[in-house]
Amino acid sequence: MDRIPGSKTKAQVWVMENGRARSRTDQLATEEPLEIRLASPPQTLAVTMRTPGADFDLTAGFLYGEGVIRQRDDICRMSYCVDPDLDGAQQQNIVNVTLRADLRPDLKPLERHFFTSSACGVCGKASIEALQLRDCPQLPKDLQIAPEVIYSLPDKLQAAQGVFKATGGLHAAALFDLDGNLLRLREDIGRHNALDKLIGSAFLAGEFPLSRHIVMVSGRSSYEILQKCLVAGVPVICAVSAPSSLAMAIAREFGVTLIGFLRGRRFNLYSGIERILQP
Numbered sequence: 001m002d003r004i005p006g007s008k009t010k011a012q013v014w015v016m017e018n019g020r021a022r023s024r025t026d027q028l029a030t031e032e033p034l035e036i037r038l039a040s041p042p043q044t045l046a047v048t049m050r051t052p053g054a055d056f057d058l059t060a061g062f063l064y065g066e067g068v069i070r071q072r073d074d075i076c077r078m079s080y081c082v083d084p085d086l087d088g089a090q091q092q093n094i095v096n097v098t099l100r101a102d103l104r105p106d107l108k109p110l111e112r113h114f115f116t117s118s119a120c121g122v123c124g125k126a127s128i129e130a131l132q133l134r135d136c137p138q139l140p141k142d143l144q145i146a147p148e149v150i151y152s153l154p155d156k157l158q159a160a161q162g163v164f165k166a167t168g169g170l171h172a173a174a175l176f177d178l179d180g181n182l183l184r185l186r187e188d189i190g191r192h193n194a195l196d197k198l199i200g201s202a203f204l205a206g207e208f209p210l211s212r213h214i215v216m217v218s219g220r221s222s223y224e225i226l227q228k229c230l231v232a233g234v235p236v237i238c239a240v241s242a243p244s245s246l247a248m249a250i251a252r253e254f255g256v257t258l259i260g261f262l263r264g265r266r267f268n269l270y271s272g273i274e275r276i277l278q279p
Contacts, residue, residue, distance in 0.1 A: 006030060007053045007163050007187070029163065029170045031189045032093055036062065037081070038107075039098040045110050051163070051170060051188045052092065054197040055080075058188070059095045061200025065228040067134055068105040072206055076100055128253055137209040137233035139255050143275045145214070145236065149180040150276070151265050153216045153238055160185045161218075173198040176214040183213070191219045192228070199232050209233030221260060226250040236275060238262050243270055 013026045029051055036045045036059050045068070050058060056078045063069045081094035099105070157174045160182060171191035175184040175198055186197035195217060202210060214236040215229050221243035229237050230250065238259040243251070248270045251258035257272025269276065 007051050029189050035094045037096050039096045050193045055095055057197040057200035058193055060204050061196035064203050074100050074103055136230050139235040140211050144277050146277045152180045156182045157216055163187045172218040174216045192224050195228050221247040
């Protein structure tokens with residue numbers, strides 16, 4: 001029988017209120033490892049802790065963001081690992097990826113994913129220079145977005161977070177058009193994984209580049225958030241919390257409109273103010 005982990009896990013908890021304890025059943029966000037393997041030659045590319053669901057989207061988004069693949073046809077097949085010792089049962093925490101036979105990707109940049117869950121370039125300058133070598137899509141300069149559109153995004157993101165409502169423990173990444181219409185949303189216990197799932201789903205659907213779109217994340221903006229959006233061609237990135245210093249540096253270097261502390265009818269602009277309409 002296949003082992004299919006869910007996005008939510010039941011747990012018995014104690015609630016302390018007014019000095020008295022009571023027992024109740026709660027829902028927690030599931031956290032399990034996902035191993036991304038290259039099928040031929042056999043090689044583990046990365047291991048990440050994620051919330052099960054949309055694993056192929058996560059895999060495609062991760063590989064695209066890291067420069068392993070550049071187009072949809074670079075992936076010939078994705079499948080869960082089959083264990084012959086368990087009557088051919090699928091192992092839902094292992095994804096095997098078969099790349100195009102003539103593809104020879106540089107896998108060295110993936111080494112950091114074996115010992116850390118967040119980005120770590122040698123230094124900020126080296127990280128920016130590495131992105132400059134990636135031949136990222138040119139970001140459009142003619143976009144004009146009304147502040148009202150930006151103000152509307154958090155409520156739409158929150159309303160679409162189904163698993164978060166049940167668990168209270170997930171990040172989300174959402175894709176909007178320039179009128180603020182929600183197009184896609186993905187959730188995960190890791191904000192980078194949520195973004196990989198979001199970008200991977202658009203990539204597999206043949207919707208790249210995302211040059212007329214807005215991405216919003218439920219946490220802060222870090223180097224990896226900017227990196228993944230930049231290589232996907234996203235010109236406007238919004239976040240509930242603050243960006244890191246390196247995220248701001250990348251946004252200014254590459255002309256990304258970077259918005260933080262987006263709450264209610266207020267936000268901070270760290271780069272790209274020219275894309276926001278003003279009276």
